[in-house]
Amino acid sequence: MMAASMKINKLSRSILDADDTIKRKRLREDIPVNIEHTCTVLTNESYSEFFERYLMTNRPCILPSLNTDSWNSRKDWTLPNGKPNFDFLRDAFGKACVPVANCRKEKYSSQLKEEKIFSDFLDYWQSYIESGYSEGMDNLYLKDWHFIRDFSKYKAYEIPCGFSSDWLNEFWDTKTDKDDYRFVYMGPKGSWTPFHADVFRSFSWSANICGRKKWIFYPPGEEENLRNKNGHLVYDVNSADLHDANSYPNYSKVKLRIEVIQEAGEIIYVPSGWHHQVYNLEDTISINHNWLNGCNVDICWQYIKDNLIQVQREIEDCRGMEEWDYQCQLILKANCGIDYEEFLQFMEVIAIKRIKLLRESPINQKECGSGKIQDVDVNYKPNERSSTEKPNVSEYENSAINMRLPSDNLDDGQRNHCVFDLYRVKDILNDMIHTPEFISLPGCQSRANMLITDIEKITNSFLNS
Numbered sequence: 001m002m003a004a005s006m007k008i009n010k011l012s013r014s015i016l017d018a019d020d021t022i023k024r025k026r027l028r029e030d031i032p033v034n035i036e037h038t039c040t041v042l043t044n045e046s047y048s049e050f051f052e053r054y055l056m057t058n059r060p061c062i063l064p065s066l067n068t069d070s071w072n073s074r075k076d077w078t079l080p081n082g083k084p085n086f087d088f089l090r091d092a093f094g095k096a097c098v099p100v101a102n103c104r105k106e107k108y109s110s111q112l113k114e115e116k117i118f119s120d121f122l123d124y125w126q127s128y129i130e131s132g133y134s135e136g137m138d139n140l141y142l143k144d145w146h147f148i149r150d151f152s153k154y155k156a157y158e159i160p161c162g163f164s165s166d167w168l169n170e171f172w173d174t175k176t177d178k179d180d181y182r183f184v185y186m187g188p189k190g191s192w193t194p195f196h197a198d199v200f201r202s203f204s205w206s207a208n209i210c211g212r213k214k215w216i217f218y219p220p221g222e223e224e225n226l227r228n229k230n231g232h233l234v235y236d237v238n239s240a241d242l243h244d245a246n247s248y249p250n251y252s253k254v255k256l257r258i259e260v261i262q263e264a265g266e267i268i269y270v271p272s273g274w275h276h277q278v279y280n281l282e283d284t285i286s287i288n289h290n291w292l293n294g295c296n297v298d299i300c301w302q303y304i305k306d307n308l309i310q311v312q313r314e315i316e317d318c319r320g321m322e323e324w325d326y327q328c329q330l331i332l333k334a335n336c337g338i339d340y341e342e343f344l345q346f347m348e349v350i351a352i353k354r355i356k357l358l359r360e361s362p363i364n365q366k367e368c369g370s371g372k373i374q375d376v377d378v379n380y381k382p383n384e385r386s387s388t389e390k391p392n393v394s395e396y397e398n399s400a401i402n403m404r405l406p407s408d409n410l411d412d413g414q415r416n417h418c419v420f421d422l423y424r425v426k427d428i429l430n431d432m433i434h435t436p437e438f439i440s441l442p443g444c445q446s447r448a449n450m451l452i453t454d455i456e457k458i459t460n461s462f463l464n465s
């Protein structure tokens, strides 16, 4: 099992100066018509620039293979000719149970999926290659394999520093019903992923261990033109159906579609809410993560609120029923994977870790409180809290989020990052406490208010120092 970890990188102070920076920087007018191939090697030194240039602006880019050249997976999983090393993969991981999609079979607007033993999948893949990718055979795609969860001791890769502010995995690692958003994909030439945007409208990054992918992107908002008359998103953006104006009445309004090829070793960064469809142009293996942080948490929160509105519409006819709001939250959790109370827990976990870090590492010990707090590792399990219990900072400090905190005192750049994160959480909390469905949840309003007060206390002492 992988211990939860958080890495705090350095952010320049300028990020804290303009309060509206994020939304201002995401303006639709300056969406590029091409995906930039940067030469950025993601290091501690380039972190702040990458953060401001791509994460805050929510613009995609492709990063060079220098970022993955040292990964074990690139050495062990591939042959010198760039093809997958089937023998290594079979010996090392053959017994694992893996999710496999059938790219030729659509079911409920996604690909039909089944579980397979990994060595059987590899046998299939090799025979498909030997058949010359016969049309008569299925095209199977291993996807969404929680590889790190299954093989945590094998260090397949290192998370590139530009992607390390990852609240999503940081939070999910603290939960008892652990889940994560760290995946391996393996598919033969011609395998593909239908049109979608990522879970919770998170970011994703995807690194090609071997092979090549073609990505087709539509910037946020453009997907509205790719819905049929019933409001369903098209499954395949290359389908001829789109040209039938009766079925897809808004297709002619599409302004921008961007295609890009990602080569072996390169990493693509997929921003929040950018819908995409992906093809493997060769036998391809990739590693990807979904992640969220202060740059896109507002997009995620808006997405959850929009989902609740949809749920409310669906069960409008029983609005008079007892516990209608509660039922809506249950359906929201089922549809979306999270409900309002859990989203509050998410914000609490993220904020309280940072408050703790700033308290442990104050610039001015007298102003900021008690100075060094002991490292603790006890039993806090966020999802066991009943919604009426109020959290407080000390409760989280005495908690078993087995976290790997920076061992030394934070430097200025890391403190800036914590403050940036806390500002972003505070923005969300301020929106929550003005949302009627949130206010009506027992105990949540006071928890949010308490956290806002704690955040203000620590960030004000930081700014005044």
Ligand SMILES: O=C(O)CCC(=O)C(=O)O
Pocket: 185, 192, 193, 198, 204, 205, 206, 213, 270, 276, 278, 279, 286, 288
């Ligand atoms: O590589 C693929 O087939 C899909 C990957 C994807 O959708 C993503 O990384 O967001």
Ligand SMILES: [Fe+2]
Pocket: 196, 197, 198, 204, 276
């Ligand atoms: Fe995706």
